[in-house]
Amino acid sequence: MKLIVRPCARPLTGRRQPPGDKSISHRLAILGGLAAGQSTITGYLQSADTLATLAAIEQLGARVEREQDEIRIHGGLGPIERASLDLGNSGTGVRLLAGALAGRSELFGAELVLTGDASLSSRPMARIIDPLDSMGAEISARDGRLPLRIRPRPLRAVRYRPKMASAQVKSAVLLAGLVAEGETVLVEPGPSRDHTERLLPALGVDVQRVGDEIRLRGGQALSGGRFHVPGDLSSAAFLLAAGLLVPGSDIEVDNVGLNPSRDGVLRIFAAMQGRVDRAAASTVGDEPVGQLRARGSTLRGVSIPPDWVPLAIDEFPIVMALAAAADGTTRISGAEELRVKESDRLAVMCRQLLRLGVDLEETPDGALIHGGTVEGGVVDSCGDHRIAMSLAVLGLVARGPVTICNAQWIRTSYPGFADDLAALGAELEWQEE
Ligand SMILES: O=C(O)C1=C[C@@H](OP(=O)(O)O)[C@@H](O)[C@H](O)C1
Numbered sequence: 001m002k003l004i005v006r007p008c009a010r011p012l013t014g015r016r017q018p019p020g021d022k023s024i025s026h027r028l029a030i031l032g033g034l035a036a037g038q039s040t041i042t043g044y045l046q047s048a049d050t051l052a053t054l055a056a057i058e059q060l061g062a063r064v065e066r067e068q069d070e071i072r073i074h075g076g077l078g079p080i081e082r083a084s085l086d087l088g089n090s091g092t093g094v095r096l097l098a099g100a101l102a103g104r105s106e107l108f109g110a111e112l113v114l115t116g117d118a119s120l121s122s123r124p125m126a127r128i129i130d131p132l133d134s135m136g137a138e139i140s141a142r143d144g145r146l147p148l149r150i151r152p153r154p155l156r157a158v159r160y161r162p163k164m165a166s167a168q169v170k171s172a173v174l175l176a177g178l179v180a181e182g183e184t185v186l187v188e189p190g191p192s193r194d195h196t197e198r199l200l201p202a203l204g205v206d207v208q209r210v211g212d213e214i215r216l217r218g219g220q221a222l223s224g225g226r227f228h229v230p231g232d233l234s235s236a237a238f239l240l241a242a243g244l245l246v247p248g249s250d251i252e253v254d255n256v257g258l259n260p261s262r263d264g265v266l267r268i269f270a271a272m273q274g275r276v277d278r279a280a281a282s283t284v285g286d287e288p289v290g291q292l293r294a295r296g297s298t299l300r301g302v303s304i305p306p307d308w309v310p311l312a313i314d315e316f317p318i319v320m321a322l323a324a325a326a327d328g329t330t331r332i333s334g335a336e337e338l339r340v341k342e343s344d345r346l347a348v349m350c351r352q353l354l355r356l357g358v359d360l361e362e363t364p365d366g367a368l369i370h371g372g373t374v375e376g377g378v379v380d381s382c383g384d385h386r387i388a389m390s391l392a393v394l395g396l397v398a399r400g401p402v403t404i405c406n407a408q409w410i411r412t413s414y415p416g417f418a419d420d421l422a423a424l425g426a427e428l429e430w431q432e433e
Pocket residue numbers: 022023024092165166167168169171192193313314337
């Protein structure tokens with residue numbers, strides 16, 4: 001499907017509630033599946049990625065009931081002999097599940113095969129296979145790519161320092177550590193989102209953080225509970241960016257997660273002189289939540305400090321779109337991780353921006369984007385949800401309509417994106433390719 005976006009003739013105004021947080025939804029599906037008793041979840045993200053994780057948990061033996069906005073997971077896995085689990089487009093789903101399942105005694109003797117779509121099948125898995133191997137897991141892959149074959153077996157705790165600041169690697173090791181013998185210690189090379197560490201205590205698990213170390217003893221039981229998923233800041237970022245770009249706009253997003261290990265995009269907006277205000281702070285579970293208001297702003301190019309990259313890792317496509325329309329040059333560096341997401345986000349974004357007449361240079365670990373006028377044109381998501389949404393937002397201020405081919409991938413994380421943008425006053429329509 002193509003999404004056609006027309007230049008905005010008037011300011012965007014209004015208020016939206018972004019969809020549930022994708023990272024927290026994946027974690028609750030997995031933890032709810034492992035936990036004893038019932039977990040009741042409201043606000044669960046109903047998107048392709050998070051529904052794939054829920055379906056995997058169901059295939060592994062947990063019972064899942066869905067009722068309007070409430071999902072109830074009756075935890076407990078197995079008995080099963082084999083399962084082929086298709087995690088679709090989701091790096092988080094496949095990497096966290098691999099860690100969570102590798103040592104589960106209720107699955108000893110079973111053979112699990114974890115697969116995904118073409119994009120996920122090209123993404124690196126050695127980053128989780130290596131630490132799980134060192135814990136004694138039986139996990140194999142060809143050339144470090146999917147499918148992963150796992151035969152759950154007893155694990156021993158390790159002390160592990162990942163090569164990159166990655167919440168997926170950290171979480172895979174911690175979830176494996178839940179059933180490993182001894183104390184698992186994960187040493188973070190730099191901060192990454194900490195939703196796993198915040199959630200585990202709510203299911204009865206003792207997790208300690210001391211400096212850059214996270215420690216967790218194996219053999220602790222998990223018990224279900226009631227959980228609410230806050231709105232996803234990564235999805236809200238598209239609406240906020242639209243509000244910043246279109247002159248005179250004034251929009252609000254409610255109930256957005258504002259976890260400081262995730263809020264790098266707000267720092268980048270501020271550094272670009274984008275007017276985003278925070279209000280009404282509260283907490284949901286152990287997650288800070290609030291309301292954000294974005295107003296039309298004269299955006300300036302900025303040099304983004306490399307240590308902000310992990311804190312805004314999923315927001316670089318939209319930051320690059322903003323940079324294309326800002327005054328001056330934006331410099332992104334230290335962002336080579338973007339090359340192993342749903343697409344090579346540096347290469348794909350640069351290629352699409354060039355099609356819209358943007359002046360830029362791609363570098364091995366980032367890009368230099370010289371902002372200015374953005375032309376209309378035809379671009380391609382290349383199968384990447386965040387690229388599709390970023391180009392749609394940029395289309396609001398292009399000189400002519402922007403057609404985004406393969407925009408149906410938006411369903412990966414934010415199926416209601418086009419409707420939400422339209423509700424704020426944008427003109428956009430879906431067409432068959
Ligand atoms: O743990 C998570 O929920 C996520 C971690 C990040 O990946 P990395 O851990 O690979 O940086 C991020 O890009 C992804 O969208 C979600």
